[in-house]
Amino acid sequence: ADLSTTVAGVHLDNVFFNASGVWCQHEEELKALLESGSGSLITKSATFEHREGNPSPRYLPLPGGVGSINSMGLPNEGYEYYLNYAKQFDYTQAKPLFISLSGLSLADNVKMVTAFVEADLPCILEVNFSCPNVPGKPQLGYDIDAMDAALATLAPLIKKPFGIKLPPYFDIAHFDQVAAVVNKYDNLAYVTCINSVGNGLAIDLDTETALIKPKDGFGGLGGLMVLQTALANVNAFYRRLPNKQVIGVGGVVSGKEAFLHILAGASAVQIGTQLKEEGPAMFDRIKKELQEIMEKKGYKSVNDFRGKVKTL
Ligand SMILES: C=Cc1c(C(=O)O)[nH]c(=O)[nH]c1=O
DSSP states (O other), X not given: OBOOEEETXXXXXXXXXXXXXXXXXXXXXXXXXXXXXXXXXXXXXXXXXXXXXXXSSOEXXXXXXXXXXXXXXXXXXXXXXXXXXXXXXXXXXXXXXXXEEOOSSHHHHHHHHHHHHHHTOSOEEEEEOOOOOSTTOOOGGGOHHHHHHXXXXXXXXXXXXXXXXXXXXXXXXXXXXXHHHHTTOTTEEEEEEOOOEEXXXXXXXXXXXXXXXXXXXXXXXXXXXXXXXXXXXXXXXXXHOTTSEEEEESSOOSHHHHHHHHHHTEEEEEESHHHHXXXXXXXXXXXXXXXXXXHHHTOSBGGGTTXXXXXX
């Protein structure tokens, strides 16, 4: 079965890659992704300056495989590290490179985008509007007018096809409002849904204590428990963005959830929590599982069933 796809005009041999933030902060991790069964790779969201991030424990898997909680606080090497990585990246090999940018201000996003545009590299830029874990910085993804203003500045600067990382939405009116903004920008080629479900609180029964240290234990939720919210966001934007694509992320732990994301409309599928727990060998397992499901159902390519979820 053929798992290949295109996103923002570039070809991926298979639909899978890492969720930004997982296994992608340092070039050794990115090298492991390049050598893995993934179809692509994306870097950890970059800020203008290097950041240590929040104090640990700041990521934990939750008991019973239900998912994870994180309040990393945007630890990253600073955008120049990723710009240099993108400059020396071998674009002749099969995997396209995505670069995630998450400036702490529009001015920082403009400076970082300008540097990447001036370098004129084949990598695809993804602007992260949805980091829930920087204390004192409400995420842009929940301020529709601010997101529109940011895109009005950034889209013309970027010129080429690019993407944005969105938080989960839970209200139909919000799907409508966000889609209306996204549809205004022709070179905004795709949206990645969803970022973690912001500000959950995981508490340990025995110690009666929050599991993670930052923000009184409040952090973004990921993994299997966010699957249905992720599927809803993927399908909501698939229905509302006819000339764009959706990358699906959230709750993919096996070929089954990947199949559901594509059925909901995803052109590619990112994996965060499960990659963090299992490591890059996971991609070979999940590809095989998806192909088995497709063969059982008689699908030859992911294009045969993308977006074809039925309703009653
Ligand atoms: C870019 C920061 C993010 C972080 C973080 O670095 O805390 N965690 C997430 O779940 N999503 C993000 O977008």
